[in-house]
Amino acid sequence: MIFIELDELEYRINQLRKELIQIAEITGLNSRETIYCSRKLDKLITIYQKSSYKKIEICC
Template sequence: MDKSKMEILLRNRIEKLKNEMIMTASISGMDSSETLHCSQELDKLIILYMKHFAYKKSA
């Protein structure tokens, strides 16, 4: 799989998990274990994305 396809898949997964976290928080609360689990998983995906696909702007 090429890098651009992988980036798209990761961005889609991040968006899906973000929406899942918002829905979970609205149902079970911001500090529920389900919401916190979604948040932690989302953090991992965002860090992965930033590590591999975020481009640094030169000053």
């Protein structure tokens, strides 16, 4: 199991967003590279949302 701080996860999400925009501009919105990067970003965002939800749930 891999543990990661929410700050690090936010940083990775923001970096991947920038990368996604660059890839989409170069290869197009429907390219394999863009879709692959988009799916990676979706997974990170989902992990972030689940993690932050759990922390809020525990704190309240």
